[in-house]
Amino acid sequence: MDFVTQTKLSGVLLLSPPRFGDDRGFFSESWNRRKMADHGIDLDFVQDNHSLSSAVNTVRGLHFQSPPHAQAKLVRCGRGALFDVAVDARKGSATYGQWVGYDLTAENGLQLLIPAGFLHGFATRAPDTEIIYKCSDYYAPECDGAVRFDDPEIAIDWGLTGDAILSEKDRSAQLFSDFESPFIVEGAS
Numbered sequence: 001m002d003f004v005t006q007t008k009l010s011g012v013l014l015l016s017p018p019r020f021g022d023d024r025g026f027f028s029e030s031w032n033r034r035k036m037a038d039h040g041i042d043l044d045f046v047q048d049n050h051s052l053s054s055a056v057n058t059v060r061g062l063h064f065q066s067p068p069h070a071q072a073k074l075v076r077c078g079r080g081a082l083f084d085v086a087v088d089a090r091k092g093s094a095t096y097g098q099w100v101g102y103d104l105t106a107e108n109g110l111q112l113l114i115p116a117g118f119l120h121g122f123a124t125r126a127p128d129t130e131i132i133y134k135c136s137d138y139y140a141p142e143c144d145g146a147v148r149f150d151d152p153e154i155a156i157d158w159g160l161t162g163d164a165i166l167s168e169k170d171r172s173a174q175l176f177s178d179f180e181s182p183f184i185v186e187g188a189s
């Protein structure tokens with residue numbers, strides 16, 4: 001698999017950092033700014049997040065931070081397995097409202113790069129799943145927002161095997177049709 005794979009949503013990239021295996025296990029560079037810049041991606045990450053979801057079918061999302069604190073995220077799985085989803089929320093985008101989802105596991109080491117302007121969420125596929133992600137802006141609760149993970153218009157196939165386990169915030173999230181996107185696709189006026 002190539003180091004960088006473009007997805008059907010412009011700017012959302014699936015990354016496969018090389019792993020060097022030996023008798024002890026493996027070594028991998030999980031983030032290398034210079035290497036990413038060689039691929040035309042120059043992001044200034046300022047915060048790393050790490051969360052544990054105990055149960056299978058835990059869903060966190062779909063989340064965003066509005067400008068001026070919009071966040072690009074580089075997501076990977078530290079333990080277990082998760083299905084990671086990005087939804088294009090950029091007004092004027094040809095793929096507005098479309099989603100992509102990928103299985104990121106501790107074993108496959110895949111990463112998803114999600115630019116600002118996308119909603120992000122994930123579902124856990126294994127117990128005690130840990131997600132680790134870099135963010136390009138600091139947490140700003142006043143800019144924090146959520147759209148329903150099961151929004152009928154976006155219609156994400158989460159592949160859940162039971163009822164979704166949600167936070168109170170996510171249970172009461174807005175519909176995509178009520179969401180006034182603060183994001184504009186680059187180049188649109």
Ligand SMILES: Cc1cn([C@H]2C[C@H](O)[C@@H](COP(=O)(O)OP(=O)(O)O[C@H]3O[C@@H](C)C(=O)[C@@H](O)[C@H]3O)O2)c(=O)[nH]c1=O
Pocket residue numbers: 049051060061063064120121122138139167169
């Ligand atoms: C996101 C975040 C939360 N918190 C606090 C607020 C709250 O008390 C507690 C739990 O917050 P939440 O319920 O929002 O956590 P969670 O539902 O895991 O939210 C995260 O979901 C994924 C999908 C994302 O993309 C993230 O950007 C973030 O929105 O942690 C921080 O201190 N810093 C942060 O950056």
